[in-house]
Amino acid sequence: MNFNIILDFLSDLRVNNNREWFKENNERYQKAKSQFERFVENLLPEIKQFDNTIDILSPKEFMFRIFRDVRFSKNKAPYKTNFGAFIAPGGRRSPYAGYYVHMEPGHSFLGGGIYQPDPKILFAVRTRIFNNPDRFKEIIQNKDFKKYFPEIYGEKLKTAPRGFPRDFTDIDLLKHKHYAIACKVDDTFWLEGRILDKVVDVFKNQYAFNHYLNQTIINVTGA
Template identity: 40%
Template sequence: MLTTSILSFLGNLRANNTREWFDLHRLEYQEAYGDMLGLTSDLLREISCFDNAIEASGLDPESCIMRLHRDVRFSKDKSPYKTNFFVFISPGGRKSPFGGYYVHIGPEGESFAGGGVYMPEPAVLARLREEIDGHFSEWSSIVSSEVFLIAFPEGVLPSGMLKRPPKGYGTTSPAIEYLKYKGYYTRRFLSDAEVTSSGFVPRLVALFRTVKPMVDFLNRSAV
C-alpha cells in the first residue's frame, strides 16, 4: 500500500529538483522506491493470475520500474530527476517492444494507469497498423465496448498523429483514423485518495483486466 509520504516526496522533488536536495533526502527516496517495489510485486502477482505471458516472463519488479534519473544530454530541461514513478509491466520488462500495463504515480492528481504500446519503433508500428487494418472489426469491438469506455472514457489515445494516411493505406479504409496513430494506449486518471487507499491494487487490477484484450491484440504483431 502506498502512503501519502510518496506523494509528498515527489511534490517536494518537483519544487527542489537538484542533486544537492536529492542527496539530502536520499532516505526518503529509498523509502518511496521501496513502496514502489512492493506495489510492483503485488501487481505482478495479480496480473500473472490472468495474463499467461506475464506469468511466464518471471519478471523482477525492478525490471519494470523506470529510472528516476533523467537523460539530459539532448534536453533543454537540465533537471536531473523525473518527478514521478512509472511502472511498465510487459513481457520482457520496461524495455520490451511488447504492449503491457502501466501505472504513473505523481502528486496532486497526476497519477494514472492504463495499457497499450506508447511510441513503438517504426517497424513495430507498421505491424500494429497492419493488424488493425486487417482485423478492424475485432479491434473496433474491443475499443468501443461499454466496459472498455467506462474504464477509459478517453478511449484509445495516440502517442502522436500523422496528418495524412501512412504510406500504403488509402483514405477509404474504415480504420484510417487509427492508422494515423503513432501508438495506442489508454489512460485513467487516479486521485491522490485512490492512490493511497487500501483498494489501490484491486483498482489497478480491474483496469488492467479491462485493457488486456487490447494489449493481446497489439501483441499479436508487436515483434
C-alpha cells in the same frame, strides 16, 4: 504499503529538483522507492492471473529510474517527479504491449499498450486493423474498456499513413503514432484502500487490447 510516503516525497521533489536537496533527502527517496517496489512486487502475481505472458521477475526489471537523461533536453532538472513501472513480457524494455503505472502527485494514471513502437511493429498493427477493422473496434468500443479508456492516447497523423488508402472507411484508426491508452487517477485513488483490487480492475479491462497488439507484435519479433 504507504502511498503517502511516495506522494509526499514526489511533491517536495517537484519544488526542490536539484542534486543537493536530493542528496540531503536520499533516505526519504529510498523509503518511497521501497514502497513503490513493494507495490509492483504485489501487483505482478495479480496481473499474472489473467495475463500469463507476464514474467514474475524482480520488480526492478519493470521500474523506471528516477534519474533523467538531460543531455539533449532543454529541461535540465536532474530527476523525474514520478515513479513509473511498465509491466510487460520481459520487463520495461519490452517491445510488447504491457501495463503502465505512473504515480505523480496530481498527474497519476494507469495505462498501457505500445508507445513509440518500432516502425515495423507500427506497420504490422495498422495492417491488421486495415484487414479486419471490426475486430479492433469491438475491443476499443467495449463498454468496460471505454469506462477507463475512452480513446487511444497520443499523437496522430494528419493524413493516411504511407501504404494505406486515404478512402479507407476507418482511416482514423490507422493514423495513431502510438497504440497507447491512459486512465487518469487522482491522489485519493492511492490513499483510499483496496489499491491492488482497483488497479487490477483497470488492467483486466485492457487485457484484450494488449493481447490484440501482442498477437501482432509476436509475428514481427518472432519471439
